[in-house]
Amino acid sequence: MGFWSSSLLGIPLAVALISFLFFRILNHPFSFSSLYSATQAQRLFSAEELSVYNGTDPELPIFLGILGSVFDVTRGKSHYGAGGGYNHFAGRDASRAFVSGNFTGDGLTDSLLGLSSTEVKSIVEWRDFYTRTYIYTGKLVGRYYDKEGNPTKYLKGVEAKAARGAQLLEKQKIEEAKVPGCNSRWSQDEGSEVWCDDGFPRLVKRPIEIALTGKMSKRCACYKEDELKLEGLEVYEGCDYYAKKCRLKP
Numbered sequence: 146m147g148f149w150s151s152s153l154l155g156i157p158l159a160v161a162l163i164s165f166l167f168f169r170i171l172n173h174p175f176s177f178s179s180l181y182s183a184t185q186a187q188r189l190f191s192a193e194e195l196s197v198y199n200g201t202d203p204e205l206p207i208f209l210g211i212l213g214s215v216f217d218v219t220r221g222k223s224h225y226g227a228g229g230g231y232n233h234f235a236g237r238d239a240s241r242a243f244v245s246g247n248f249t250g251d252g253l254t255d256s257l258l259g260l261s262s263t264e265v266k267s268i269v270e271w272r273d274f275y276t277r278t279y280i281y282t283g284k285l286v287g288r289y290y291d292k293e294g295n296p297t298k299y300l301k302g303v304e305a306k307a308a309r310g311a312q313l314l315e316k317q318k319i320e321e322a323k324v325p326g327c328n329s330r331w332s333q334d335e336g337s338e339v340w341c342d343d344g345f346p347r348l349v350k351r352p353i354e355i356a357l358t359g360k361m362s363k364r365c366a367c368y369k370e371d372e373l374k375l376e377g378l379e380v381y382e383g384c385d386y387y388a389k390k391c392r393l394k395p
C-alpha cells in the first residue's frame with residue numbers, strides 16, 4: 146500500500162509496468178500456443194471417434210491412444226500408417242500390446258489385468274516416450290478417463306502400480322550393484338563365454354516380478370569363495386565349481 150500511494154510516481158509507474166507486462170504477454174511466443182494446447186488437451190474422444198484416425202485415410206492425422214492419452218503420431222507415419230509395422234497401435238488404445246507384443250485380436254486391448262508392476266511401469270514409460278516425441282492431443286473416454294476427462298480409479302491404480310514397479314527395480318539395482326556382474330564375450334566360432342576377474346561366475350535368478358519384464362530372468366554375477374554357499378546360486382552347466390571362466394552351451 147505504502148509504496149504505491151505514497152509516491153506520486155506510483156500510478157503512472159504502475160500503468161507503465163502493467164501495460165509493459167501486458168504487451169509482453171501478448172507478444173510472448175508461448176502464451177497463445179500454451180493456451181491453445183490447454184484447450185486442445187480437453188479434446189475428448191470416444192473409441193469410435195478415435196478409430197477414424199487409424200492411418201487408413203491419408204488425408205487425416207494418425208492418432209494413437211496409450212493409457213487413455215491420445216497423441217498425434219502423424220509424423221511417425223512410416224511406423225503407424227497403413228502398412229507400417231505398428232499400424233495396429235493407430236486409432237485405438239492398445240496399451241497392453243506395448244509389453245505383450247501381441248498385436249493380434251484380443252491382444253490389442255487397453256486392459257492391463259494381470260500384468261506385473263514392472264510391466265505396468267514399462268507401459269507408463271511408453272506414454273512418457275509419446276509425450277516427449279509426439280503431440281499430445283486429448284483423452285480417450287473409457288477405461289482411463291471418464292466423460293468429464295477426469296482420470297479414473299483405474300488410471301490412478303495404474304500410476305500407483307507403476308510407482309511400485311519403479312521402486313522394485315530401484316531396489317533390485319542397488320542389490321545387484323553389491324555383486325559385480327560377469328564379463329562376457331561372444332564370437333562366431335567360439336560362441337559365448339563368461340568370466341570373472343575376481344570371484345567365480347554364478348547364475349542368479351531375479352525376483353519373479355522383475356523377471357517378467359524383458360527376457361532377463363537371470364544374471365551372471367561374480368561371487369567370492371566364501372559366498373559360494375549362498376542360496377540360489379547356480380553353477381553353469383558343464384563348468385567346474387571353481388572355474389573362473391565358463392563357455393556357454395549354444
Ligand code: HEM
Binds near residue numbers: 224231242244245246
Ligand atoms: C513388445 C514388442 C515391441 C513393441 C511394443 C514395439 C514398439 C515399437 C514402437 C511403438 C515403435 C515406434 C516408435 C516411434 O514412434 O518412433 C518401434 C520402433 C522400432 N522397433 Fe519396435 N517394438 C517391439 C519389438 C521390437 C523388436 C523385437 C524389434 C527388433 C527385432 C523392434 C525394432 C524396432 C525398430 C528398429 C524401430 C525403429 C524403426 C525406425 O525408427 O525406423 N521392435 N517399436
Ligand SMILES: *[C@@H]1O[C@H](CO)[C@@H](O)[C@H](O)[C@H]1NC(C)=O
Binds near residue numbers: 196197198199201
Ligand atoms: C479406419 O478408419 C477408416 C476411416 O478413416 C474407417 O473407414 C475404418 O473402418 C477404420 N478401421 C477400423 C478397424 O476401425
Ligand SMILES: *[C@@H]1O[C@H](CO)[C@@H](O)[C@H](O)[C@H]1NC(C)=O
Binds near residue numbers: 248250
Ligand atoms: C494374442 O492374444 C490373443 C488373445 O488373448 C491370443 O488368443 C493369442 O494366442 C495371442 N497371440 C500370441 C502370439 O501370443
